[in-house]
Amino acid sequence: MFTPSYHDGVIKDLIDGIPESDFDVQLEGQVEIIGWLYQYYNEEPHNAVVNINGGTVKTNDIPAATQLFTTDWVVRYMVDNSLGKYYLERNAHSELGTHLEFLLPDSLEMVSDDLDVTQIKVIDNAMGSGHILVYAFDVLMKMYAEQGYSSREASSLILENNLFGLEIDKRAYQLAYFALMMKAREYNRRALTSNISPKVYVFEDTSNINDNYFESLPVSESNIQDLKYIVSLFYDSRTLGSIIQIDKPVKTGNLRTVLTNIPQDTSLDLNNTREITYQLLRLLDIVETMQNKYEAVITNPPYLNKMNKVLKEYVKTHYKDYSSDLFSVFIWHNINMTVTNGYAAYMTPFVWMFIKSYENLRKSILNTKLISSLIQMEYSAFEEATVPINTFVLKNSSTSENGVYIKLSDFKGGMDVQKVKTLEAIENPDVDYLYRTNQSNFNKIPGSPIAYWASDNLLQDFEIGQQMDTLVEPRVGLQTGDNSLFLRQWFEVSYDKIKFDAKDISESVSSNKKWFPYNKGGSYRKWYGNYDYVVNWENDGQAIKNFKFPNGKQRSVVRNPNYYFREAITWSLITSGGFSIRYRSAGSIHDVSGMSAFSSSHDKLMNILGLMNTPIGNHVFKMLNPTINLQIGDFNSFPVLDKAIDNPEINEKVTGAVAISKNDWDSFETSWNFKMHPLIRHIDEHNRNWNGFPTQNHCNVPNLSQIFFSEDNYG
Known part of the structure; x- marks a missing residue:
C-alpha cells in the first residue's frame, strides 16, 4: 500500500515511460503489461537463484529461476509458423496468411481441404502468464471467422476446444487464466457469466495423499489402483511439471465419474476425503491434457541445468539422451506431443544447435523430425537471459523438405533490431541472411551442427577432407584444482627458480627448479605469445598430484602428462575475440584453457598453424561452435584437404610469421626473453x-x- 503521486514515482513512470499502445487491448497491450510486470515482480528472486554458485535450484525456486517473458514478435513467429502454417496446409483457399505478419516465406505442402477448426488443439505446457495462448486465441478467431462462426460463438468454442495450458507456478497460472478470460470477454461480453473456463491448469504435488484416503473409498480395486498410479506419477509434480511421462493410458472419463459419485459425508472428515477428491478431479484434467496429441505445441521452455536431486534423477531416467538442460528435455518431449505432421515451436538457447552435449538431441531431430524454420538471433540480443537465443519450429515428420533459416547474428541492437531484420527477410526473401537448405546436409559435418549457412563447397570439404585429429593429437591438459595456489605470473617468483627449457618430463624431474612455464590460453593473439604464467611443478608436480578436498577426494586432475613440455600449437578455450592459434615451443605444461595439439612433425604443426590462422579457420569454427568456448571436439572436426598438409611454401611463410610475432612479444618487459626495448634497439x-x-x-x-x-x- 502506498500513497499515489502523479508527479513522481511509479505512476508517473507508467504514464510517461511506457507507450500508450502497450496498454491497448487491440494491440495485445494488456498481455504485454501483465507478462512484463510479473517478470519484474520475480526479478529479485530470479537473480538470487540464478546467481547461486554451484548449488541446485530448489522446487520453490524453479518458477523464479526459469520464467522469462517471451518477446511479442517471437510469440507471433512461433504461432504463425506452427498453428498458422498447419491450418494453411489444410485450407487451400484461406486468406489467413495475409494476417500472419511473421509467417516465413515458404512453399506450403497442401494436405487436405477439409479441416474442422474445432478439432485443432494448441498447448503451451510452460505457459507462464499466457502470452502465447492469448495470441493463438486471436489467430484462431480469424480461422473461425473464415469458417462462418460469429465472434461470440467462436470465443466460447476456442476456450472449450482449442487452447490448453500447463504451469508449475500458481500465480502465473492465475494470470494466464485471467488473460484468456479477458480475451474471451473482448469478443463476447457475456463470457464472464458463462460456464466455460479456459483449459489451463497448475500442477499440484500429491505428497499429501496417503493410503488412508483410498481405504475409505467405496470403489473397485482396479479404480483404486489407477488412482494410486496417478498419485505416484504426480508426487513431485511441482518439480517435474510437464515432462512427467504417463507410461500407460489412463481412462480419465471413467475415473472422473467414479470420483464425482463418491458420497460427500457432511460429518467430520478425518481423512480430508472431500478436499483430496477435488484435488484428484483437478489432477484428472491435467492427465487428460497430457495424454492428448496436439496440432501445435508452442512454448518458451524453462532453461535450467542446476537441477535438484528429484528432477535430475527423473530426467536421467526418462530423458537420458536429452538431459543436458531442462529446455532440451522440453524440445524432445514437445515434438512427441504433436500429431503426425503437427508442429512444435520453441524459443530456447541456441547451444543445442552446436555443442557436443546436445549431439544426441540434434541427431534424433535430424533423423526423425523436420526443422521447418529457425531464426538464430544475435549473441546478446535477448537481454532478459544471459544466453544466446534462437526460435524455431519442428514438424513431426521425416519428409525431405528444405527448411527456412534466418541468421541475425550480424545485427546488433537488441530484439527490436532482430524484429526489423526478420520482417525485412519476410518481405524480401532474397536477402543474404535468409537460407534454405536440406537438413540432411548437417549429417555431413562431424557432430551434426545445425550449420545451415554452410556452402556446398564446404560441405564437400567435410566429406573428402581428413579430420584434424587424424593429423595432429589435440589434448586437454592439467587442472590444478586451485590456480591461486599453484600458478604465478612469471615475474612474481624468483627468476632463478624457473625452468624455462625443459624438453620432457624427465628433465622436469631431474631439475631442482620449482616453477615451470604454464600455457593457460590467454587473450586473442596469433602465431606466438601469451607466455605469462608458471606453475609449481616441483618434484614432478608432487604438491598438485596430492591436492585433495577435505573429504579426501582428488581435487586436481593431471591429464595427458606424457604430452607436457612438448612443442605444440595452442588456442584459448575462450574465443570471444575470435579464433586465434599460436606456436608454443617445447618447455611448457598446458592446462584445460590452453588447448593444445601435438605432433612429432614440426613441419606438420607449422602447416596446420597456417591453415587455422586464415579467415577460413574462424569461419569454420563459427560454424562448428559459435559460442565463446571452443572445445577439443570442435578442433578435431575441422576438415583438412591434402594440399594444405605438405606445402613448403606455406611452411616458410608460417615460420616467418611466428618469428615476427615472437620478436614483437619479446620487445617488451612482460616477456622473460626481453633483451632490449624497440626504441633503443637501433642506437649505434x-x-x-x-x-x-x-x-x-x-x-x-x-x-x-x-x-x-x-x-x-x-x-
Whole structure:
C-alpha cells in the first residue's frame, strides 16, 4: 500500500515511460503489461537463484529461476509458423496468411481441404502468464471467422476446444487464466457469466495423499489402483511439471465419474476425503491434457541445468539422451506431443544447435523430425537471459523438405533490431541472411551442427577432407584444482627458480627448479605469445598430484602428462575475440584453457598453424561452435584437404610469421626473453651509454627502459 503521486514515482513512470499502445487491448497491450510486470515482480528472486554458485535450484525456486517473458514478435513467429502454417496446409483457399505478419516465406505442402477448426488443439505446457495462448486465441478467431462462426460463438468454442495450458507456478497460472478470460470477454461480453473456463491448469504435488484416503473409498480395486498410479506419477509434480511421462493410458472419463459419485459425508472428515477428491478431479484434467496429441505445441521452455536431486534423477531416467538442460528435455518431449505432421515451436538457447552435449538431441531431430524454420538471433540480443537465443519450429515428420533459416547474428541492437531484420527477410526473401537448405546436409559435418549457412563447397570439404585429429593429437591438459595456489605470473617468483627449457618430463624431474612455464590460453593473439604464467611443478608436480578436498577426494586432475613440455600449437578455450592459434615451443605444461595439439612433425604443426590462422579457420569454427568456448571436439572436426598438409611454401611463410610475432612479444618487459626495448634497439653501439648486460629490476626484468629514460641520460 502506498500513497499515489502523479508527479513522481511509479505512476508517473507508467504514464510517461511506457507507450500508450502497450496498454491497448487491440494491440495485445494488456498481455504485454501483465507478462512484463510479473517478470519484474520475480526479478529479485530470479537473480538470487540464478546467481547461486554451484548449488541446485530448489522446487520453490524453479518458477523464479526459469520464467522469462517471451518477446511479442517471437510469440507471433512461433504461432504463425506452427498453428498458422498447419491450418494453411489444410485450407487451400484461406486468406489467413495475409494476417500472419511473421509467417516465413515458404512453399506450403497442401494436405487436405477439409479441416474442422474445432478439432485443432494448441498447448503451451510452460505457459507462464499466457502470452502465447492469448495470441493463438486471436489467430484462431480469424480461422473461425473464415469458417462462418460469429465472434461470440467462436470465443466460447476456442476456450472449450482449442487452447490448453500447463504451469508449475500458481500465480502465473492465475494470470494466464485471467488473460484468456479477458480475451474471451473482448469478443463476447457475456463470457464472464458463462460456464466455460479456459483449459489451463497448475500442477499440484500429491505428497499429501496417503493410503488412508483410498481405504475409505467405496470403489473397485482396479479404480483404486489407477488412482494410486496417478498419485505416484504426480508426487513431485511441482518439480517435474510437464515432462512427467504417463507410461500407460489412463481412462480419465471413467475415473472422473467414479470420483464425482463418491458420497460427500457432511460429518467430520478425518481423512480430508472431500478436499483430496477435488484435488484428484483437478489432477484428472491435467492427465487428460497430457495424454492428448496436439496440432501445435508452442512454448518458451524453462532453461535450467542446476537441477535438484528429484528432477535430475527423473530426467536421467526418462530423458537420458536429452538431459543436458531442462529446455532440451522440453524440445524432445514437445515434438512427441504433436500429431503426425503437427508442429512444435520453441524459443530456447541456441547451444543445442552446436555443442557436443546436445549431439544426441540434434541427431534424433535430424533423423526423425523436420526443422521447418529457425531464426538464430544475435549473441546478446535477448537481454532478459544471459544466453544466446534462437526460435524455431519442428514438424513431426521425416519428409525431405528444405527448411527456412534466418541468421541475425550480424545485427546488433537488441530484439527490436532482430524484429526489423526478420520482417525485412519476410518481405524480401532474397536477402543474404535468409537460407534454405536440406537438413540432411548437417549429417555431413562431424557432430551434426545445425550449420545451415554452410556452402556446398564446404560441405564437400567435410566429406573428402581428413579430420584434424587424424593429423595432429589435440589434448586437454592439467587442472590444478586451485590456480591461486599453484600458478604465478612469471615475474612474481624468483627468476632463478624457473625452468624455462625443459624438453620432457624427465628433465622436469631431474631439475631442482620449482616453477615451470604454464600455457593457460590467454587473450586473442596469433602465431606466438601469451607466455605469462608458471606453475609449481616441483618434484614432478608432487604438491598438485596430492591436492585433495577435505573429504579426501582428488581435487586436481593431471591429464595427458606424457604430452607436457612438448612443442605444440595452442588456442584459448575462450574465443570471444575470435579464433586465434599460436606456436608454443617445447618447455611448457598446458592446462584445460590452453588447448593444445601435438605432433612429432614440426613441419606438420607449422602447416596446420597456417591453415587455422586464415579467415577460413574462424569461419569454420563459427560454424562448428559459435559460442565463446571452443572445445577439443570442435578442433578435431575441422576438415583438412591434402594440399594444405605438405606445402613448403606455406611452411616458410608460417615460420616467418611466428618469428615476427615472437620478436614483437619479446620487445617488451612482460616477456622473460626481453633483451632490449624497440626504441633503443637501433642506437649505434658507440652511442650507447650502458655497458655489459643490463641490470635487472625487482621483477627480474632487464632495466633498460629505466636506464634509458633515467634523469642522468637527459643531457
